Amino acid sequence: MVKQSNYGIGIDVGSTTTKAVLIDSTGKVRARYLLATGASAKKSIQRCLDELVSQSKQDLSGITMISTGYGRSQANFVSKSVTEITCHGIGIHSLNKEIQTLIDVGGQDSKVIRIGSNGRPTDFELNDKCSAGTGRFLEVMAQVLEIPIQELGSLALKAKSPSVISSTCTVFAESEVIGRIGAGDTPANIAAGIHKAMAAKIATLSQRVGVVKPVAVTGGVALNPGFRFYLAKQLQTELWVPDEPQYTGALGAALLAIDTHE
């Protein structure tokens, strides 16, 4: 194995998934991996690192690593921990220098970040107290509708007339959805109503920071076309989504690792 000292690793230990990215000094991604965080953050971090080794065929010892995300302190062997706010800012800026506002919607939290000229955040709002406006909200609703979560977004796009789901609270919205099923609304219309409610919640969070265009969306939920559609409509702007939106925080951490090293 070749040992590389001019590489950087970023590990984003989120509440739902752990992501790791290995980059070289030009910022090119050499390996990446994502898995469910599960009960032990430490184990999932180790699994991620093992994967980076096998994908890149590199000896990772001695490479600067930075951890981020809510479980960042669990990775006690890293050289530094940086908050997910800063890492997402740096990550999105490296992918698209134009972006002024980033909306990141993860499994159990969501955040809106105003990006400064060098990618550093200048302001942010974080929702990590309530599952409304997070991936968890959509998961619960998909369960009620008995639809696989991966299909919920595309189903919503087939709606003719979205159901009205007025509550953004996961518990209340769940009973509303049950009510809509009882009233005979189609699954597509209900799915659309769910995404509209979710978009409304995220829009409120965004307004607190101020939505300056262009706007990017990242996190696992950014892969959901129904959510993107209704959020764009709600914010009245186009949304830019990177190819692999879940890795943005880990990428930012890896870029900071290269900086630290240099």
Add this chain to the structure above:
Amino acid sequence: MSQKTTTEPPKEKAYRKLYTSKLLRETMTLHILSTKTASQNGRLVWVTSGFPVEIPVAFDTVAAYPEQYGAIVGSEKCGPLLCGFAEELGFSQELCSYARSSIGSVKKPEQSPLTGLPIPQALLACNNICGTVLGWYEAVSEMTGAPVYLVDTPPLEGDQPPHHLAYVKSNLEGLITFMSETFNQPYDEEKLLQVADLSNTAVNLWTKSLEACKNKPSPLNCADRFLSMAPIVALRGTQQAIDFYQAFYGEVKERVKQGLGAIREERVRLLWDNIPPWFTIYNFFNTLAKKGVVFPADSYTHAWSANIPRGEALESIAQVYSKIWLNKGLSAKIDKMCNLIKDYELDGFVLFSVRSCKRYSLGQMVTKEVITRRTGVPGVIIEGDMVDSQQYNEAQAETRVDALLEMIL
């Protein structure tokens, strides 16, 4: 060649302890003892933090502060237990945790720190801080039999109109009658003026100590001020308060002269807004001290810095106690915080949104926006409570403050 030593030098702490903290402890212990004696002698009053305490002091009564007791409950980490006692009585979890823990301690003193506050002979509330205090004191009145007197100070925007002043003054006249009757003692205006003078002397020493934090490094951190404010709250108008603040200001001046900061290495200067989370006060501020973060100013401890002007005693007191920030609306508070940021040369601010205290926490989102627009420095809001630790999540607070530091550094 260097020789290997077997004993490591003791690691220096990130913060410096005040030597006057010993005197502070003694002063407050004596005060607690005096409240017990006063209760036995039928001369104890409970007062709210913004109450014109000079009046009961001039009537030779001793004042105990349930809010200060709440701070003790919080520091002793028994907030959830005592709040729970009040909740068992039917009080809502949304009620201020100072009120809940106070009511809880009256219900079960045997399970409360210091076996609760001694039973009062009168409950004196002033709603210049919030409306909660009246309902709270009425509940305690039902349980203890002590009568309540309310000094009503309607909210004020801008200057105080004459009819407002006249109304508050009439409330103070009512208080005089209430005190004379309850404690069987005539009103002595000359004595009240003397007490006001003593109060002013202590307030001046306190204010000078706070203002010394404009120095770099700052001689005091947030926890230092929150603990040392105890006598300015509880002993205003007494010689004991003056004695303490003379020593305290002496230490502050000494630190400034020697260039000694409250923390070893000052890198970032922040403003703190609101009551602190008492149950983790040291942990919170000392963890940040290790990162080089000091809080030279806060919006809370500066609240006790108004002088009672010489003149007709009740009119002067009515003026001062109507105009405390909480009674003056959001824009006065925002102005004050912007000024603190400029005058103390601060790099950012932390607004603590206290679940209990709606009056103090309302409007923080707008406040954050306006302060940044006016001063150019960033800030964050963290959520929690001062006593009820169930409402506070350390990891969430830490992420927000760390992100703020990453923006500044």
